Amino acid sequence: MMEDNIFLKNRKKLSLADYMKAQENGRENLGTELPVAVYRLLEYSLRDELTARLGKEEQIDIFRSAGFRAGTYFAEKYLDSSLGLSEFTSQLQKRLEEFKMGVLRIEKFDEETGKMVLTVSEDADCSGLPLLGETVCNYDEGFLAGILTSYTGKPYNATEVNCWATGDRVCRFRADIDE
Numbered sequence: 001m002m003e004d005n006i007f008l009k010n011r012k013k014l015s016l017a018d019y020m021k022a023q024e025n026g027r028e029n030l031g032t033e034l035p036v037a038v039y040r041l042l043e044y045s046l047r048d049e050l051t052a053r054l055g056k057e058e059q060i061d062i063f064r065s066a067g068f069r070a071g072t073y074f075a076e077k078y079l080d081s082s083l084g085l086s087e088f089t090s091q092l093q094k095r096l097e098e099f100k101m102g103v104l105r106i107e108k109f110d111e112e113t114g115k116m117v118l119t120v121s122e123d124a125d126c127s128g129l130p131l132l133g134e135t136v137c138n139y140d141e142g143f144l145a146g147i148l149t150s151y152t153g154k155p156y157n158a159t160e161v162n163c164w165a166t167g168d169r170v171c172r173f174r175a176d177i178d179e
């Protein structure tokens with residue numbers, strides 16, 4: 001019986017970091033990469049399901065929060081927060097390209113306010129989508145906010161203002177510190 005299994009009884013709750021660690025050597029033959037189609041299949045089926053069950057507002061909120069968790073993890077695992085801003089952003093650009101998530105550019109940065117405008121081209125989430133009249137990269141909003149919050153220690157949010165789904169060729173995000 002499953003419930004009598006002593007190993008299951010004593011198991012601890014796994015964290016995101018534990019799940020991520022588990023993928024490192026679990027696939028001897030197939031390796032660590034997957035096509036973008038698989039990523040989008042997961043993302044857009046989940047999006048549909050959450051929207052159908054909870055409504056669009058909740059779906060967006062969940063994607064943003066999940067993205068924030070992922071961004072926080074990503075910053076801790078793959079980025080060096082002790083670097084100065086320009087070294088940090090070039091490391092971030094490099095990592096996002098290595099992981100084939102997109103090509104990041106910092107368009108504007110206001111040192112006084114911390115406000116930032118970032119663009120991501122060839123974004124894994126939305127590149128090639130038809131015109132939908134709304135931005136769709138809510139997960140990325142959270143992801144970038146999580147990275148910036150983790151790096152600066154200040155509560156960043158990020159809002160996508162242009163997207164393939166609004167007829168643009170890059171995703172553009174405004175990032176700002178919450179007052």
Ligand SMILES: [Zn+2]
Nearest residue numbers: 126137163171
């Ligand atoms: Zn987008």
